Amino acid sequence: MDEHAAMELVERARSETAHLAAALARQRDEIVASSEFTSGDDEHDPEGATIAFEREQVQALLRQAQDDLAALGQAAERVRAGVYEICERCGGPIAEGRLTALPATRTCIACANRR
Numbered sequence: 001m002d003e004h005a006a007m008e009l010v011e012r013a014r015s016e017t018a019h020l021a022a023a024l025a026r027q028r029d030e031i032v033a034s035s036e037f038t039s040g041d042d043e044h045d046p047e048g049a050t051i052a053f054e055r056e057q058v059q060a061l062l063r064q065a066q067d068d069l070a071a072l073g074q075a076a077e078r079v080r081a082g083v084y085e086i087c088e089r090c091g092g093p094i095a096e097g098r099l100t101a102l103p104a105t106r107t108c109i110a111c112a113n114r115r
């Protein structure tokens with residue numbers, strides 16, 4: 001994979017993840033807004049408990065998306081530094097198929113499995 005292709009791969013994943021994060025943030029805001037109409041008593045109000053659970057789920061997904069964005073930012077740095085396809089652990093090559101599936105990965109499949 002040349003640097004241009006690698007950068008395109010990372011940038012595409014970055015923009016998809018940014019869209020996802022924005023959608024999740026909107027969803028969370030909607031849940032928060034809708035929960036303002038309930039009692040907020042999670043323990044005794046079944047609706048409140050459901051909303052709290054949904055909010056937690058969305059919040060977790062949002063955190064994951066933000067972590068992915070940070071990791072993709074680092075991946076872009078690695079492309080620029082010319083070390084994108086080099087495993088951080090063993091210094092060996094990272095397979096192109098693995099990078100395509102996981103653009104933010106920093107290790108080869110062997111090192112990932114060893115963890």
Ligand SMILES: [Zn+2]
Pocket residue numbers: 087088089090091092107108109110111112
């Ligand atoms: Zn490795």
